[in-house]
Amino acid sequence: MKRSVPFEIFRYAAILSAMAVTLVPILWMVSMAFKPIGEWSATGADLTWWPKQPTLANFQFVFGHSTNDLIVALDHTAVKPILSSLLSAVFGTVIAMSAGTAAAYGLSRFGSGQNLPLALIQLRLFPPMAVMIPVMIMWAFLNLNDTWWGLALIYGIVTLPFAFWLMKTFFDDMPREIEEAALVEGCSRLRVFTRITLPMMRAPLASAALFVFILNWSDYLIALLLTTREWVTIPVYMASLSSSMTGQLYGAKAALGLIAAVPPVIMGVAIQRHLVRGLTFGALKQ
Amino acid sequence: MSAVMATISEDKMGAVHAKPAQRDEGMRLGFRLTLPAQILVLFISAFPLLMQLYISVTDWSPLSGVGWWNAWEMWNSFANYTDLAADTRFWSALQRTAIVMLVCVPAEFLLGLALATLFADDFPGKRIFYSILLMPMMVVPAVAGYMFFMLFQSGGPVNDILSRIVGMPVTIAWLSDPNLALIAVMIADIWQWTPLMFLILLAGLVGVPDDQMKAATLLGASAWQRFTTIVLPKMKTIIIIALAIRVIENFKIFDTLYIMTGGGPGVATETISVYIYKVTTQDLIWGYVAAIALAILIVLSIVAVYAMRRMAKAGEVPA
Numbered sequence: 001m002k003r004s005v006p007f008e009i010f011r012y013a014a015i016l017s018a019m020a021v022t023l024v025p026i027l028w029m030v031s032m033a034f035k036p037i038g039e040w041s042a043t044g045a046d047l048t049w050w051p052k053q054p055t056l057a058n059f060q061f062v063f064g065h066s067t068n069d070l071i072v073a074l075d076h077t078a079v080k081p082i083l084s085s086l087l088s089a090v091f092g093t094v095i096a097m098s099a100g101t102a103a104a105y106g107l108s109r110f111g112s113g114q115n116l117p118l119a120l121i122q123l124r125l126f127p128p129m130a131v132m133i134p135v136m137i138m139w140a141f142l143n144l145n146d147t148w149w150g151l152a153l154i155y156g157i158v159t160l161p162f163a164f165w166l167m168k169t170f171f172d173d174m175p176r177e178i179e180e181a182a183l184v185e186g187c188s189r190l191r192v193f194t195r196i197t198l199p200m201m202r203a204p205l206a207s208a209a210l211f212v213f214i215l216n217w218s219d220y221l222i223a224l225l226l227t228t229r230e231w232v233t234i235p236v237y238m239a240s241l242s243s244s245m246t247g248q249l250y251g252a253k254a255a256l257g258l259i260a261a262v263p264p265v266i267m268g269v270a271i272q273r274h275l276v277r278g279l280t281f282g283a284l285k286q
Numbered sequence: 287m288s289a290v291m292a293t294i295s296e297d298k299m300g301a302v303h304a305k306p307a308q309r310d311e312g313m314r315l316g317f318r319l320t321l322p323a324q325i326l327v328l329f330i331s332a333f334p335l336l337m338q339l340y341i342s343v344t345d346w347s348p349l350s351g352v353g354w355w356n357a358w359e360m361w362n363s364f365a366n367y368t369d370l371a372a373d374t375r376f377w378s379a380l381q382r383t384a385i386v387m388l389v390c391v392p393a394e395f396l397l398g399l400a401l402a403t404l405f406a407d408d409f410p411g412k413r414i415f416y417s418i419l420l421m422p423m424m425v426v427p428a429v430a431g432y433m434f435f436m437l438f439q440s441g442g443p444v445n446d447i448l449s450r451i452v453g454m455p456v457t458i459a460w461l462s463d464p465n466l467a468l469i470a471v472m473i474a475d476i477w478q479w480t481p482l483m484f485l486i487l488l489a490g491l492v493g494v495p496d497d498q499m500k501a502a503t504l505l506g507a508s509a510w511q512r513f514t515t516i517v518l519p520k521m522k523t524i525i526i527i528a529l530a531i532r533v534i535e536n537f538k539i540f541d542t543l544y545i546m547t548g549g550g551p552g553v554a555t556e557t558i559s560v561y562i563y564k565v566t567t568q569d570l571i572w573g574y575v576a577a578i579a580l581a582i583l584i585v586l587s588i589v590a591v592y593a594m595r596r597m598a599k600a601g602e603v604p605a
Contacts, residue, residue, distance in 0.1 A: 112316030
């Protein structure tokens with residue numbers, strides 16, 4: 001449909017203002033991450049919008065290199081929290097994707113586990129806060145508190161609904177002729193699944209895995225409750241980056257926040273096509 | 287609904303090769319494939335639910351020196367539930383959660399819908415604009431909370447922009463004023479989740495058939511008429527899904543809010559999740575927490591049954 005010139009002007013004006021609102025908070029954090037301590041906070045009107053003397057000191061600081069500016073000694077560096085976030089999110093994704101893909105195939109092809117779709121949506125519905133007491137007790141009993149593998153297990157369960165629903169819609173959409181041909185050839189059903197279906201679904205599997213990884217990587221509340229010291233994740237660790245002497249370590253937090261924010265944003269752009277499907281439990285496809 | 291569809295297609299598949307042996311093989315494999323997921327679901331629902339039910343009728347706390355299985359020694363005959371009914375801090379947290387939801391979800395919906403209509407047809411730069419506008423929802427919520435914590439400092443950029451607009455120094459202490467703090471956390475939520483509304487609504491909007499719109503235009507329908515009589519009815523189920531998702535997620539609001547204000551000043555931004563978190567980690571009265579959690583779970587389950595029916599219905603309508 002042809003649009004009039006005033007409409008086009010209005011459209012670009014509206015979109016550009018939305019872009020500004022979108023980008024200012026992100027760019028502010030980027031800017032903070034590269035500012036030396038003297039430019040962190042403003043007194044009066046001399047707010048520094050963009051670093052006057054860009055520095056990598058904030059990044060060096062969170063990785064344990066002492067700098068002249070920051071006299072605070074870190075209890076421990078950001079290395080282990082980053083490792084913890086990474087390990088728990090990756091293995092949580094492995095758990096969710098393995099159980100979810102298998103179950104989705106079982107339901108999509110053989111009608112097994114009819115209770116799963118509803119049960120898993122209900123799992124997603126409840127605030128994690130409302131089920132954490134038993135989880136904390138169970139995790140303490142199983143010696144899983146404050147470990148990345150304990151986090152991975154609960155992440156795998158929490159994101160199982162997404163893995164299941166995404167893979168179910170992918171399997172439902174997939175043409176069955178090839179599978180049926182292989183069956184006629186005398187392939188067992190398990191072989192069809194592992195040797196034919198899964199390799200064909202490589203791209204959807206990758207998208208679903210990235211989606212689930214983003215969700216796991218984004219967690220804060222669960223890690224806050226289940227990790228205390230040894231294996232805290234990045235967001236939990238970030239909160240400790242302040243001291244009574246210097247107050248908030250803005251630059252260090254921004255640097256770490258940037259490190260945490262970059263992977264999911266890149267992955268999110270990579271799987272843009274499947275975001276709608278993932279977020280709506282497959283009810284909508286783009 | 288989809289489960290029913292799956293059964294039908296299974297019948298089709300079975301009908302092609304009417305060999306009972308292969309059907310049995312399929313049944314067995316299906317059972318084995320769904321088993322891990324079933325175990326995980328059971329592991330996280332059945333046992334924890336019973337445990338929660340049990341603890342919720344006691345005064346048990348992790349500091350009480352007895353294991354949770356011995357919590358019956360501290361049986362308090364449903365006092366937790368009667369306490370809950372009289373707990374003003376709980377009810378005001380619930381009320382605050384409702385206020386946040388009633389402001390944020392409609393704002394996100396309207397902004398998302400407005401943006402989606404601007405993106406309904408092609409124009410130069412559409413793809414790059416689209417990618418950038420989606421960025422906030424991919425930012426780790428805790429990090430977003432920290433971003434807005436910095437933005438709303440009294441010497442921060444928000445006040446700086448306001449100073450430039452009004453032409454004199456503005457030093458509003460956003461996060462330490464009870465009313466402004468609530469507004470600040472709502473702004474953060476709207477910033478982060480409007481893109482989600484935009485994304486879903488746009489997916490629905492491009493599904494509206496073009497020929498109907500053209501026909502309506504030929505018949506002299508105005509843009510507004512086309513929108514209300516063709517677009518909105520076609521998008522009804524999508525709108526319901528989008529709203530349902532945000533209502534569910536917004537009810538859980540914790541990460542951004544807790545990092546920005548910690549529920550404060552005082553209890554000014556204490557939503558239900560923050561309240562439960564505080565009782566869990568500071569007051570440590572887990573018997574009471576279990577009672578609160580169960581009450582919430584029961585109410586949400588009732589809502590869920592209703593919402594699921596709508597979702598299932600929506601699943602039949604091709605997007």
